[in-house]
Amino acid sequence: MARTTQNASKSVGLSDYRQRSNLSREQILALINGVTDDEDMELDEQEDKPESEQESNVTDHDQSSIYCYRCHNGGSLVTCCRCTRDVCAQCLGRLDFSAIQDVWSFICPVCHGEDKQLKDEPYYAFYLGRSIPAVQEPCPVVGTNIGPRKAFCSTAPVVILSFRLKSLGNRGSVPLMLRTHLESYFWCTDNLHYHDIVFDFHTVKDAAIHARRMKSLVPNVRLVTFIYTHSNVHTGDLYHAHDATSPIDEWFNIVLTDEFKVLCDKVSQHWMFILACGAIVNNNTARMHLKRQLLEYKVPFAFGFSAAMFNAHLSSDFIIHFATRVIIQLAVPLRHTMARMLNMSFSLRLHSGVIVFRYHNSMENTPSITVENYVWHHPNLAPGGMRIPSQCPDCMRLGTLKPIKSVERDTMQYFAGFKCKRCKWMKRKWVSYDPRDGNLVDKVNGKWFLDIIDPDDGEVASSIDADAPEDDGIKAEELYYARA
Ligand SMILES: [Zn+2]
Ligand SMILES: [Zn+2]
Ligand SMILES: [Zn+2]
Numbered sequence: 001m002a003r004t005t006q007n008a009s010k011s012v013g014l015s016d017y018r019q020r021s022n023l024s025r026e027q028i029l030a031l032i033n034g035v036t037d038d039e040d041m042e043l044d045e046q047e048d049k050p051e052s053e054q055e056s057n058v059t060d061h062d063q064s065s066i067y068c069y070r071c072h073n074g075g076s077l078v079t080c081c082r083c084t085r086d087v088c089a090q091c092l093g094r095l096d097f098s099a100i101q102d103v104w105s106f107i108c109p110v111c112h113g114e115d116k117q118l119k120d121e122p123y124y125a126f127y128l129g130r131s132i133p134a135v136q137e138p139c140p141v142v143g144t145n146i147g148p149r150k151a152f153c154s155t156a157p158v159v160i161l162s163f164r165l166k167s168l169g170n171r172g173s174v175p176l177m178l179r180t181h182l183e184s185y186f187w188c189t190d191n192l193h194y195h196d197i198v199f200d201f202h203t204v205k206d207a208a209i210h211a212r213r214m215k216s217l218v219p220n221v222r223l224v225t226f227i228y229t230h231s232n233v234h235t236g237d238l239y240h241a242h243d244a245t246s247p248i249d250e251w252f253n254i255v256l257t258d259e260f261k262v263l264c265d266k267v268s269q270h271w272m273f274i275l276a277c278g279a280i281v282n283n284n285t286a287r288m289h290l291k292r293q294l295l296e297y298k299v300p301f302a303f304g305f306s307a308a309m310f311n312a313h314l315s316s317d318f319i320i321h322f323a324t325r326v327i328i329q330l331a332v333p334l335r336h337t338m339a340r341m342l343n344m345s346f347s348l349r350l351h352s353g354v355i356v357f358r359y360h361n362s363m364e365n366t367p368s369i370t371v372e373n374y375v376w377h378h379p380n381l382a383p384g385g386m387r388i389p390s391q392c393p394d395c396m397r398l399g400t401l402k403p404i405k406s407v408e409r410d411t412m413q414y415f416a417g418f419k420c421k422r423c424k425w426m427k428r429k430w431v432s433y434d435p436r437d438g439n440l441v442d443k444v445n446g447k448w449f450l451d452i453i454d455p456d457d458g459e460v461a462s463s464i465d466a467d468a469p470e471d472d473g474i475k476a477e478e479l480y481y482a483r484a
Helices: 025-032 109-114 174-186 204-214 248-266 284-296 312-328 335-343 346-351
Strands: 077-079 086-088 126-128 158-165 192-199 222-228 238-241 244-246 269-275 301-305 354-360 368-377 401-407 414-420 426-431 447-453 460-465
Touching (some): 158 238, 158 248, 174 192, 174 312, 192 204, 204 248, 222 248, 222 312, 238 248, 248 284, 269 312, 284 301, 284 354, 284 368, 312 335, 312 346, 335 354, 335 368, 335 447
Parallel strands (some): 158 192, 158 222, 269 301
Antiparallel strands (some): 077 086, 238 244, 301 354, 354 368, 368 447, 447 460
C-alpha cells in the first residue's frame, strides 16, 4: 500500500472556485463613521485582536547605521562627514579613537575613491578641510569588505506590514522570516517594526474593525509590505476570507484600506511582495487591475510571482538576499541587482519567475507602471524558461520529455522547449539566443532573462540576459538609494 501523509498546505493556491461574498465599501464606511442605526453593528475594538504582538510606533527617526559598512560589525565607529557610512576601528587598523580631534573630518574609503582630488593619493582617513591630511601617516584599511565596494550597512527605520489571511498562519511565514533575518542587524535599535495584520472578513463589521485599526500605522519610514493570501488560480481574485474572494480593486480597498494609501504617500521607500498564486500576475485582466491599484497606491516596487500554484516559502531565499542587498546595503532593485539576487535564489529559480512592477513618476510624464518579467532558463531543466514537467501530458508516460534546442531555417529564429521521445508531443518557445551554444546559458546555474512586456497586449516584446552589460558594453554598476 502506498504510504500517504496529511499535512497543512503552505501553498497560497486554491484550485476550487468559491463564491464571492458581498462586502460593500459603503457599508464598511458607514460603520467606521458611525452612520448606522443598527445597535449590533457598533464596533468593538477589543474584539478579534490578532494573536501576534502589535508593536509601538516609531518615534525615533535615527538615520545613522550602527554597523561598520565594511565588516558589518559594531564596536567603535566613526561616521563619514560626506555620507552616512560608519567605519569601525578594526577596519582602520585598530585606530585609537581617543586621538581624533574635533576639527578633523573623517572621509570614508568610498568617498575618498569618489573624490577627484583624493582618489589617486594615499588614504589618510582624517582631513583638514577638503583634502589636507590631518595626520602624519596614511591610514591602513584592513580586513575584507563583505558587501560590494559602495554598499551601505543601513539600519534606518523599517516597517514590515504583513497583510495575512488568518488561515495561512504566521509560524514559518516569509514575512516573519524577513523580520527574524533583519533582527540580526536591528536587534539593538528600535528601528525595526513588524505588524502582522490578520484578516478573515465574514461580515462588514470584521472589515470595519480592520479599517479602524489601520489608522494607527506609522509614516516616515521604509516600508516592506506583504500581501499574503490565496488567489483564485484562474481569475487572480484575492481572498479576503478563507472561503471568499474579491476582485483585486475591491480587495485593495477593503484589506489595504485608504489609511494604508495615506501611509504609502508618506514613506521614503516602499517595497511590496505579493505572496499569492501566479494568476494575479499572469492573467491579463488581473494584471491590468493590479497595475491600476499599484499606480493608485504609488508603490515604487512590487514583486509578484508567476508560478501557477505559488508556494510562498520557496521565495524565502530570494527575500533573504533582498533583505541584505536592498534593505541593509541600499541597492536599488533594478535589473543588475535583481539578476544578482535571483542568481543566488536556488529554490525560487526552480519554482517561479518574478514579475517586477515599477512605478514611474517624472515631471514630464503622467505616472505609469512598467512590468519586468524575470524568467529562469536552463538548458536541461527549463529550456526556453519553461520547467520540463515530469509527465508527458499527452501519453502520460513519466520521464519521456526531453529538451529541444533548435533554429527555424527560413527565419533563423531560435527556439527551445521539450518533446516527448515516445509520442512526439512537444512545446516550444522562441528565445533570443542560440540555445545550441552551450556557453550562453550555463549548464550548472542556468541564466535569468528579462522579458520586456509590451504594455499594449501584455505579450513578450523582447528578452535580454538580465545581467548583460549595457549597450556600450560596460558592465553596469548597481545603483544605491543614498549617495554621498
Ligand atoms: Zn569594520
Ligand atoms: Zn563616505
Ligand atoms: Zn508522450
